[in-house]
Amino acid sequence: MQTYEFSAKGAYLKRMKGRNSVYLNGVQVDVATSPAFSGAIGCIEKYYDLQEEQSDIHCFKDGNQNAAISLLVPSTVEDLQRKRKSYKAVADISFGMLGRTPDFINAALATLYAHSKQLGSNPFANFSENMKAYYNYVKENNLFVGHGAINPQIDRSLPLGSQINEYAAVRIVSHDQKGIVVTGAKMIVTLAPIADELLIFNMPGLKPGDEDYAVSFALPIDYPGVKIICRKPMVKPVYHHFDHPLANAFDEIDAYLILNEVFIPWDKVFVFRDVDKSNLFYDKTFARNHTGHQGIVRGLSKAELLTGISIQLAKMLKLDGFINVQxxxxxxxxxxxxxxxxxxxxxxxxxxSEEGVITPSISAIQAIRYNFPKMYETMVKTLQSLAAGSMLSTPHYQDFLNSDLSDLASSLSTGETDALSRTKLLNLAWDASGDGFGQRQLVYEFFHAGDPMRIAAGHFLNYDKSNMINMVDRVLLHDND
Amino acid sequence: MQTYEFSAKGAYLKRMKGRNSVYLNGVQVDVATSPAFSGAIGCIEKYYDLQEEQSDIHCFKDGNQNAAISLLVPSTVEDLQRKRKSYKAVADISFGMLGRTPDFINAALATLYAHSKQLGSNPFANFSENMKAYYNYVKENNLFVGHGAINPQIDRSLPLGSQINEYAAVRIVSHDQKGIVVTGAKMIVTLAPIADELLIFNMPGLKPGDEDYAVSFALPIDYPGVKIICRKPMVKPVYHHFDHPLANAFDEIDAYLILNEVFIPWDKVFVFRDVDKSNLFYDKTFARNHTGHQGIVRGLSKAELLTGISIQLAKMLKLDGFINVQxxxxxxxxxxxxxxxxxxxxxxxxxxSEEGVITPSISAIQAIRYNFPKMYETMVKTLQSLAAGSMLSTPHYQDFLNSDLSDLASSLSTGETDALSRTKLLNLAWDASGDGFGQRQLVYEFFHAGDPMRIAAGHFLNYDKSNMINMVDRVLLHDND
Amino acid sequence: MQTYEFSAKGAYLKRMKGRNSVYLNGVQVDVATSPAFSGAIGCIEKYYDLQEEQSDIHCFKDGNQNAAISLLVPSTVEDLQRKRKSYKAVADISFGMLGRTPDFINAALATLYAHSKQLGSNPFANFSENMKAYYNYVKENNLFVGHGAINPQIDRSLPLGSQINEYAAVRIVSHDQKGIVVTGAKMIVTLAPIADELLIFNMPGLKPGDEDYAVSFALPIDYPGVKIICRKPMVKPVYHHFDHPLANAFDEIDAYLILNEVFIPWDKVFVFRDVDKSNLFYDKTFARNHTGHQGIVRGLSKAELLTGISIQLAKMLKLDGFINVQxxxxxxxxxxxxxxxxxxxxxxxxxxSEEGVITPSISAIQAIRYNFPKMYETMVKTLQSLAAGSMLSTPHYQDFLNSDLSDLASSLSTGETDALSRTKLLNLAWDASGDGFGQRQLVYEFFHAGDPMRIAAGHFLNYDKSNMINMVDRVLLHDND
Amino acid sequence: MQTYEFSAKGAYLKRMKGRNSVYLNGVQVDVATSPAFSGAIGCIEKYYDLQEEQSDIHCFKDGNQNAAISLLVPSTVEDLQRKRKSYKAVADISFGMLGRTPDFINAALATLYAHSKQLGSNPFANFSENMKAYYNYVKENNLFVGHGAINPQIDRSLPLGSQINEYAAVRIVSHDQKGIVVTGAKMIVTLAPIADELLIFNMPGLKPGDEDYAVSFALPIDYPGVKIICRKPMVKPVYHHFDHPLANAFDEIDAYLILNEVFIPWDKVFVFRDVDKSNLFYDKTFARNHTGHQGIVRGLSKAELLTGISIQLAKMLKLDGFINVQxxxxxxxxxxxxxxxxxxxxxxxxxxSEEGVITPSISAIQAIRYNFPKMYETMVKTLQSLAAGSMLSTPHYQDFLNSDLSDLASSLSTGETDALSRTKLLNLAWDASGDGFGQRQLVYEFFHAGDPMRIAAGHFLNYDKSNMINMVDRVLLHDND
Structure with a gap:
């Protein structure tokens, strides 16, 4: 495998340079210098910095070396708590707005590694060993691995195997002794432009007949045939931070990934033409549990920020004395x-698990996962109802600097808050709740862990219902004559 | 103080006999034999039985004697867990439908005892010592103490002190060296007809000027001047358990309490003409925390039963294969x-606490307390949507026994469920969600811990918001030029 | 056909006597004298009285004779308005709580008559002529026709034709020159015990293979083999009107109908083994439009009553000065x-229509039909939130008459409302929102016009969407370079 | 008064030139040429064009001259219907996205004119005559009058008269024989930058003590001391219409209005230091009814567009066969x-009205006004749930033109929709629901007619409740023994 310089300070940014597969606003772009990525790249750099600055929290000892704690295979509840403490600090860098920081897939890789025997082997490759090797490679090089799992929404009424469009998902075109060739697409490959590699896999749900699509592999961004097409950025370079304090700092670009006859060597392949393995990849290895654990810790940061904004708004606008606002x-x-x-x-x-891995309760995680988007939506809505018209009419930062408009500052100050502070908080409210950035964050919470309807259905199907059913039996038995 | 026989098997029932202050359906009634109380009394007897049969769970060693674990003053998290285990088993007797089993007020008495110094003293009485003595008295006699806290809803636009109606709450009429005389009323004094004594107090919110009403005391049910007027019972004696499996087993009667010049000796008084003490009685002693802990554990039983009914209904009606039902x-x-x-x-x-008492987090308890009624309402509504018309048209138990109607049984059976089982489950669904019993349970969840609006407002006011506010400050500081 | 005495005063009640197919609480019952039916029968008598007392509103001239206006085949908007005026006055008899007064099916019969050619004929019978004759028969005899349309909920995962249980719906067992023989069941046949005849049909949705069930006919209640098994009544004979002002006056019993080899002569048959005709019976004849029109007018009465109760409660409890209550x-x-x-x-x-019948807009009717249950649920919930605990603790009527409890009346009076009036209004609130009667009314609103999900889906499918789609095309065309 | 050229084609645009009171993004800006206003100005031009092209719909004969139909004082229901037809066509220009087209305030001016006697007079001026003259002036010059009514949200816990900030509303500084001098601010003065004049007034709710703020007048935009500071525009000049089909076409800028010692001659003043007149200005003249009528007709266009987008999305993504989507x-x-x-x-x-003006029912208007924002929110949310991830990941228009990315078009086409059409529709979905433009539209619907809580409270207070209360009385009277 290719080797990267270990991520000491600056190593990550160096890796971002010279990448030529990323397209933004119609043109090929240098992610290391484009302002559209500077916020997100800055956050990832801080992620690496934390490993240096607070290695007791963010690293574990792997032999003599430090490794990212998110890659720790946890064997005790205390291990989970250690990982959680790091997840939270990482989330706090961006107030949870970056949904796919490196610890997300790392949490999956650790459990995929520990339960890799699920992946089996075929005559060309030992997928279990591939996964172990890949884990070690990521750990040693301290890489940032993103992932692509969601297929483009082309025709939701047909299964994959019946789709006509050859980009309906990532499809195996051919294979030989050296590796496989894939073509196709994934959507919402968040942070892909600035990740080192992507883990490509499917969410469960493939059916017999979908074999061509039943594939998983690791994808370095610079492989020939890879194109990463960014959605339009939320970053607004013509505006000052004052005007868009979130969008201009924390936009993680979602991207559309196109693979055109991309060759993947066998040692990077984890699932090959195997519907069952593709379907077990996420759940049976407990990857869902561990990424879900990271995910809801990150969600907490986001919830705290939005609640904090509402609290500060209510205070500033003197609404917090009303019982209905309280x-x-x-x-x-x-x-x-x-x-x-x-x-x-x-x-x-x-x-x-049998393998000695401690795994957070999926029932607890999915319970909050199902309810969190609704809670977050209420947060957004409450914020909107508090800031209301005021948030819709904030002047531009430059207006405050314009000497013609000196009365603007007087007119918008209160006894306790000057006009600039007032406006800045309202701008934050708008960015968090109303502008594209805030709404993308809302939509993202609803769908990033899968269709909420299926999350709830899965909760019911997998929940231990025995006690509840016994209760019904008991109450019915009261009738004993 | 009066002494009761220690509650060995049968002691409780014996205490219920001969009581003459209870009115039901317009007449004075013997609670020990009236069918309206047999269900609830049966549950309380089971509560006492559990202390005998599973004393390791339901008792603690108080010197050489066993005492109800709900009265344990907890000093470690493990103590709380022990208490919770007992609460749950007690709740399971009635599937959480009895909201005021003895452990509820016991949980309060334990913490009132431990923090009794809050109650102070006056020249007539040492209220702190009174509370300690009362706790010991309840513990030694293993009594069932209910409570009366809610004032009749007469005119919600006026404070207590300005109410004209002299029954607007419990009011101090006079006092002398021996004790105090009170007149007034409390509403929704749940289970009062079959409790040994009542703890009378006010929820916080009294204002200067309300001194006449600022009182708390213990009230034995048989004191002269006490009348307990039951609401109309949910129990339906003309129906078989088959037809009303919940109402006929678990109705805890809510009662209206009238006090007419009732004399209370000083040693049973805990607050006297002191608005501040009245207001701190429930919160500052952590009584809210500990009753809240019991309350939400009890809520869990109820939630489990209703969820179980929905699950079994969906299965029986073959609805559980549909994704939207899942x-x-x-x-x-x-x-x-x-x-x-x-x-x-x-x-x-x-x-x-400073006194060494471990106290469950009020933030956690009130968070779920605020959300639980909405969740429970969804449970009721889901149940109704599943059972829908079927639940509205179940025949009477006797119809199945009528030989003229032999085709009824055939017509209502499915391959897997016979007509009687089908109908019984639908009857349970109706009792739990649609009939008076079920709806009283729903309304009760909404209001038994106070006005939900005030619960939420209190959560906001008391919550540790520093971290959230710091986050807002941090994000605003990003703007540093 | 059998003839009935024309419904002058008393004729209806006379027809109810001697009926022997009705079972209540396990025994065969005389509907004319059983207290369970007296409220509903009283309402139907008032319905007939209105025809006498206000014939200008409730009748139309059919030749020289008066006939029920609900049977008028409307040809102008004014005709619809006349019918609506009568519907409203009829609904006001029971405040809309009787969902199936005679005008409901009459509204259908008028349009079925006018569009009867849809029903066609077969070698045994001319179904179109049958419908015309039946309409005239009902009109001349001023009958009360109920209906049975909903099949028992046995296994919702299978189509009718695959059900094993032979009572899964009404099924054709055999036929000959004289008529057909049917066996099976219908559920929630509301008011069947006190109707003259029932119109039996299926809601749309039958599939090829369901031919045995594709049947419609008129069913006199006293045909051999007919059994009507009532659900448990909401009427509470042991309580005074004071305690249950709605339940004791307006319970329309839902019944379970069993047909056991019932012979139906050809002249009462409207659909026979014809899936297409069965499916068009309700929609293509505009029966849904006209019954829907009556239905939502009736709903208005119900909405007005519940809103009125909330308004009066808020006033009595002095809550109506608070902005959030307002x-x-x-x-x-x-x-x-x-x-x-x-x-x-x-x-x-x-x-x-081509036949010259004016037909209320199904888009308007189904729009409010879909939303009305949610609105009504909010009405129920608001009522519950206002009356809250007070409604849960009302004493029995007899308590006020008990001289021992003279302080009860003082304690529950306010400056403006005496205790009896206060309690009566709270009892009304409970009956309307919390007790079995009120909840049955709520569940009934949700389902009596079909599954809300299907109502909405049908609204979308049938709506004229052309203008909205053109708008999308227009906005997209803005992009014209 | 100043005279304007009558608005023939081009007159309006000519009037926009040379205006120097408007600030955008920190600088003074020429609205006639700035791209930020081109969309809105184009819409207003179309409004005037409609008067020429379809004068039968958009004009009425005022003597020999055509005048804008929105200024017609309606005396029959047919007049209202004529006005409504014009409102709808005007709304359709922008699909309802422009909330303050000229017909909005015109609808108010017509009824203010007809009920001007409400405004009375003082020794300096006859306000009633002023209003009549102003109406004629607007009619004859076919002006575009906007309005400023909402005061800056400084401290919602204090009444106006107690505010310290002198810009808390528009305040009378002095007056003499010629006129009055005002200083202060209004917020969300929508479309102010491109209106001819503004009608300045207060919403009802002023209290004794607020006399300095009790003022109403007409304000030409170019009066000395007037500054209009725009909120940041939604228009995104760097993007093609393809990428932002709504934002780039229909942004009506909300502005912040600052008045600094602005002199208003008496003939433009309508209310002066009169709290009662200020409070009756909007309601007692029926201005709320008539603007509400225009407003909800405009809302209809918006609702149709959003529903249309959802329908087309569901069709394109092949979701419209699922019953839950239907x-x-x-x-x-x-x-x-x-x-x-x-x-x-x-x-x-x-x-x-007594003055012979036909006035749309305020009960009907406020009923839908209260519910419309919730409906619109559901529309936004449904749109988001359908477009979900797809809408979050659309490439830039230029990506489709980049020859490197030729496979993009293939990958995003379906059998029926090519990639460009698919993407354009998704961009429309995002603009309508998720991006700043769409969310501003949502927030605007919630608040533009006042606080929803107060709309509902007003509906209750003003509604004719007699029938509902009678029903409650009647049902209670059933109890007559």
Whole structure:
């Protein structure tokens, strides 16, 4: 495998240079210098910095070397708590707005490594060993691995195998002794432009007949045939941070990934033409549990920020003395508390796999996962109802600097808050709730862990219902004559 | 103080005999024999039986004697967990439908005892010592103490002190060296007809000027001047358990309490003409935390039963293969899980008071308390949507026994469920969600811990918001030029 | 056909006597004298009385004779308005709580008559002529026709033709020159015990293979083999009207109908083994439009009553000065207004069929039909939130008469409302929202016009979407370079 | 008064030239040429064009001259219908996205003119005559009058008279024989930058003590001391219409208005230091009814567009065969229908004022006004749930023109829709629901007619409740023994 310089300070940024597969606004772009990526790249750099600055929190000892704690294979509840502490600090870099920081897929890789025997082998390759080797490679090189799992939404009424469009997903075109050739697409490959590699796989749900699409592999971004086409950025370079304090700092670009006859060597392949293996990849290896654990910890940061903005707005606009506003704010703080409770419970109710890996409770994680988007939506809506018209009419930063408009500052100050502080907070409210950045964050929460309907259905199907059913039996038995 | 026989098997029932202050359906009634109380009394007897049969769970060693574990003053998280285990088993007797089993007020008495110095003293009485003595008296006699806290809803636009109606709350009429005389009323004094004594107090919110009403005391049911007027019972004696499996087994009567110049000796008085003490009685002694802990554990039983009924209904009516029904059921199981998470978190995040009492987190408890009624309402609604018309048209038990109607049984059976089982489950669904019993349970969840608006407002006001506010400050500081 | 005495005063009640097919609480019962039916029978008698007392509103001239206006075949918008005026007055008898008064099926019969050619003929019978004759027969005898359309909920995962249970619906067993023989069941046959005849048909949705069930006919209640098994009554004979002002006056019993080899002569048959005709019976004849028109007018009465109760409660409990309570009440009055708007619009936007029948707009009717249950649920919930605990603790009527409890009346009076009036209003609130009667009314609104999901889906499928689609095309065309 | 050239083609645009009071992004800007206004100005030009091209719809004969139909003082229901037809065509120019087209305030001016006697007079001026003259002036010059009514949200806990900030609203500084001098601010003065004049007034709610703020007048944009500071524009000049089909065409800028010692001659003043007159200005003159009528007709266009987008999305993504998607779409079409019903009902239930003006029913208008924002929010949310991830990942228009990315077009086409059409529709979905433009439209619907809580409270307070209260009395009277 290719080798990267170990990620000491600056190593990550160096890796980003010279990449030529990324397209933004119609042109090929240098991610290392484009302003559209500077916010996100800055966050990833801080992620690596934390490993240096607080290695007790963010690293574990792997032999003599430090490795990212997110890659630790946890064997005790305390291990989970250590990982969670790091997840939270990483999430706090971006207030949870970056959904796919490196620890997300790392959490999956650790459990995929530990349960790699699920992946089996074929005459060309030992997929289990491939996964182990890949884990070590990522660990040693301290890479940033993103992932592509969602297929383009072309025709939701047909299974993959019946789709006509050859980019309906990533498809195996051919294979030989050296490797496989794939063509196709993945959508919403978040942060792909600035990741080192992508883990390509399918969410469960493939059916017999979908064999061509039943594939998983690791994809270095610079492989020939790879194109990463960014969605339009939320970053607004013509505006000052004052005007867009979130969008201009924390946009993680979602991208559309096109693979055109890309060759993948066997040692990077994890699933090959095997519907069952493709379907077990995410759940049976507990990857969903561990990424879900990271995900809801990250969600907590986001919930805290939005609740904090509402609290500060209510205070500034002198609304926080009204009982109905207090109720709305209390609803939000109650949600923050339920998220905390769910995280703690997912750890306290964890189980040990046969392989000795401690795994956060999927029932706890999916319970909050299903409810979190609704809670977050309420947060967005409460924010909007508090800032309302005020948030819709904030002047531009430059207006405050224009000497013609000196009365603007007087007119928007209150006894306690000057006009600039007032406006900055309202701008933050708009970015968090109303502008493209904030709404993308909302839509993202609803769908990034899969269709909410299926999350709930899965919760029901997988939940231990025995006690509840016994209760029904008991109450019915009261009738005993 | 009066002494009661220690509650060995049968002691409780014996205490219920001969009581003459209870009115039901317009007449004075013997609670020990009236069918309206047999269900609830049976549950309380089982509560006492559990202490005999599973004393390791339901008792603690108080010197050489066993005492009810709900009266344990907890000093460690493990103590809380022990208490919770007992609460749950007690709740399971009635599937959480009895909201005011003895452990509820016991949980309060333990913490009132431990923090009794809050109650102070006056020249007539040492209220702190009174509370300690009362706790010991309840413990030694293993009594069932109910409570009366809610004032009749006469005119919600006026404070107590300005109400004209002299029954607007419990009011001090006079006092002398021996004690105080009170007149007035409390509403929704649940289970009062079959409790040994009542703890009378006010929820916080009294204002200067309300001194006449600022009172708390213990009230034996048989004191002269006490009348307990039951609401119309949910029990339906003309129906078989088959037809009303919940109402006929688990109706805890709510009662209206009238006090007419009732004399209370000083040693039973805990607050006297002191608005501040009245207002701190419930919160500052952590009574809210500990009753809240019991309350949400009890809520869990109820949530489990209702979810179980929905699951069994969906299965019986062959609806559980539809993804939209699975989603609804998954929403319910996710709620059950969030309740479990909140209970665990309230214990894990408990704090130690200066007096060395471990206290479940009020933030965790009120977070779920605020959300639980909405969750429970969804449970009721889902149940109704599944059972729908079928639940509205079940025949009477006797119809199945009528030989003229032999085709009824054939017509209502499915391959897997015979007509009687089908009908019984639908009757349970109706009792749990649609009939008076089920709806009283729903309304009760909304209001039994106070106005939800105030619960949320209190959550906001009391929550530790520093971290969230810091986040807002941090994001605004990004703007540094 | 059998002849009935024309419904002069008393004729209806006379027809109810001697009926022997009705079972209640396990025994065969005389509907004319059983207290369970007295409320509903009283309402139907008032329905007939209105024809006498206000014939200008409730009758139309059919030749020289008066006939029920609900049977008028409307040819102008004014005709619709006349019918609506009568519907409203009939609904007001029971405040809309009787969902299946005679005008409901009459509204269908008028349009089935006018569009009867849809029903065609077969070698045994001319179904179109049968329908015309039946209409005249009902008109001349001024009968009360109920209907049975909903099949028992046995296994919702299978189509009718694959059900094993032979009572899964009404099934044709055999036929000969004289008529057909049917066996099977219908559920929620509301008011069947006190109707003269039932119109039996299926809602649309039968599939090829369901021919045995594709049948419609008129069923006199006293045909051999007919059994009507009532659900448990909401009427509570042991309680005074004071305690249950709605349940004891307006319970329309839902019944379970069993047919056991019932012979139906050909002249009462309207559909026979014809899936297409069965499926068009309700929609293509505009029966859904006209019953829907009656239905939503009736719903208006119900909405007005519930809103009125909330308004009076808020006033009595002095809650109506709070802005948040005013908002809740304003939400309810806004719903009442939207119902009125929809009724008016269904008439103003009516269309004329080829046969010259004016037909209320199904788009308007189904729009409010889909939303009405949610509005009604909000009404129930608002009522519950206002009456809350007070409604849960009302004493029995006899308590007020008990001289021992003289302080009860003082304790529950306010300056403006005496204790009896206060309690009566709270009892009404409970009956309307919380007790079995009120919840049955709620569930009934959700399902009596079919599964809400299908109502909405049908609205989308049938709506004229051309203008909306053109708008999308227009906005996209803005891009013209 | 100043005279303007009558608005023949081009007159309006000519008037926009040379204006120097408008600030955008920190600099003074020429609205006639700035791209930020070209969309909105284009819409207003089309508004004037319609008067030329379809004068039968958009004009009425005022003597020999045509005048804008929105200025017609309606005296019959047919007049209202004529006005409504014009409102709808005007709204369709921008699909309802421009909330303050000239017909909005014109609708108010017509009724203010007809009920001008409400405004009275003082020794300096006859306000009633001023209003009549102003109406004629606007009519003859065919002006575009915007309005400023909302005060900056400085401290919502204090009444105006107690605010410290002198810009808390528009305040009278001094007056003499010639006129008055005002200083202060208004927020969300929508379309102010491109209006001819503004009508300045307060919404009802002023209190004794607020006299300095109790003022109303007409304000030509170019009066000395007037500054209009635009919020940041939604228009995105760097993007093609393809990428932002709504934002780049229909942004109506909200502006912040600052008045600094602006002199207003008496003939432009309508209310002066008179709290009562200020409070009756909007309601008692029926201005709320007539602007509300225009407003909800405009809302209909918006609702139709959003519903249309959802329908087309569901079709394109092949989601419209799923019953749960059909239900969601049916919910939207039912809302469109309820809006139509409410408009028709507001006209059918109109009343005639003493002055002979026909006035749409405020109960009908406010009923839908209260519910419309919730309906619109559901439309936005449904749109988001359908377009979901696809909408978050659309490439830039230029990506499709880049020859490197030729496979992009193949990869995103379906059998029926090519990639460009697919992407354009998704861009439209995002602009309508997720990006700043769409969310501003949502927030705007919630608040532009006042705080929804107050709309509902007002509906309750003003509604004719007599029938509903009678019903409650009647049902209670059933109890007559």
């Amino acid at each position: 109720e709305k704010l209390g609803e939000l703080t109650s949600y923050v508390e339920l998220v905390k409770a769910s995280i703690a419970w997912s750890e306290a109710d964890a189980t040990l | 989603e609804k059921l998954g929403e319910l199981t996710s709620y059950v899980e969030l309740v479990k998470a909140s209970i665990a978190w309230s214990e894990a995040d408990a704090t130690l | 908002e809740k009440l304003g939400e309810l009055t806004s719903y009442v207004e939207l119902v009125k708007a929809s009724i008016a619009w269904s008439e103003a936007d009516a269309t004329l | 239900e969601k779409l049916g919910e939207l079409t039912s809302y469109v229908e309820l809006v139509k019903a409410s408009i028709a009902w507001s006209e059918a239930d109109a009343t005639l």
